[in-house]
Amino acid sequence: MNSIALLPHSKHILPGGRLKLVISRVCDIRMVTEAMAHNHLFALGMIAPNSSPETVTNIPAIATMVTIVDFNTRDDGLLEIMVEGTDKISVSTLTMAYDNLLTAVYEPFHAWPTIAINANSQMLANKLNLLFASLPEINECYHDTNYNNATWVCQRWLEILPIDIKHKQSLIHHPTAETAIHFLLQLLQDHNLINN
Template sequence: MNRALTNIPLFPLSGHVLPGGVMRLRIFEPRYLRMVREVCAQGDDGRVGMCMFNDNGSVEHNTHIHSVATLARVIDFEHRDDGLLGITVEGVEPCEITAIRVDSDGLRRGDVTIREPWQETPLPTSYTHLAERLCQVYSEYPELGECPSDDRLARADWVCQRWLELLPVDAKVKQELLREPCCSRTLDYLAGLIHESEHKSDP
């Protein structure tokens, strides 16, 4: 039976973080500053529901948040020179939002069901170019962190999730892919996207 959690603070973003991923954020709205304090006070058990915006949804009816989300934990924070709070979150496990409530200051909270994560899957040799291109992206954008040197680049599930975080794919498409029981469909989808991108860049 899937685990269910209640009263999880939700953080909808245009950027996305998935299980195994890391995202750096700047926090300035009072409701989200309160969220960070609350989550950090819970120690290792503290979780934030990192959500995807639904551009066709309604803020009034809370349908502006897609249901497939990621439970994340705050792994670092800093008080920035610009006065904002900088935090780093790490995606822990996938979840589905089943209900949303709104605090008086606008902070959304959700009841969630934990979804089964994609199983660790070896990256087929015919798709190793996806890992190679991912390493190139890490080298071109140092703010993403260092390219991992362990066996994560040999895992199709990990590589697929990092590409889904990075690519400007419509959130609805990402939701459909993340609902799949494994990463095989995402692998094919990403290979097609990157092949098309490389083809367009050829002289």
């Protein structure tokens, strides 16, 4: 039986993604401290933007294991960490410790294989590149990008778009990124963003 500390968060991450998190709750500080001291991973679970981590009793089934790649103390004294998504996991049960830290029992979940960018998906890569360039707070997270990999591009779109969590979960349940790529292309086309 595998278990891992789990942080419910309204910012979403998938394998290959990077995210800055501000750590303020006592239980989350404990989680980060233990992860850094023992070189452990923890997991991020998807919750809606208006949800409070303190009230979470269950999360969607698919979460993402993350590793801490950087950290610093902000001017206000809070801890800021940069995490990188490594693997998807399927969460079966959650338990809550005395300080509200969640622990998840999980099984590994299949990774999406690499899909090369082609003529159809090139627009997703181009638009993501432009979007990242316009958002320094996201762009600075990535020293290395992979715009030739449609799977990587697709996962970055799924992280940042305000799509309902149930829809995101449905897309990432698929064995490859193909369904999500088609969905994203249709979404951009519906919003007249394909040729803009």
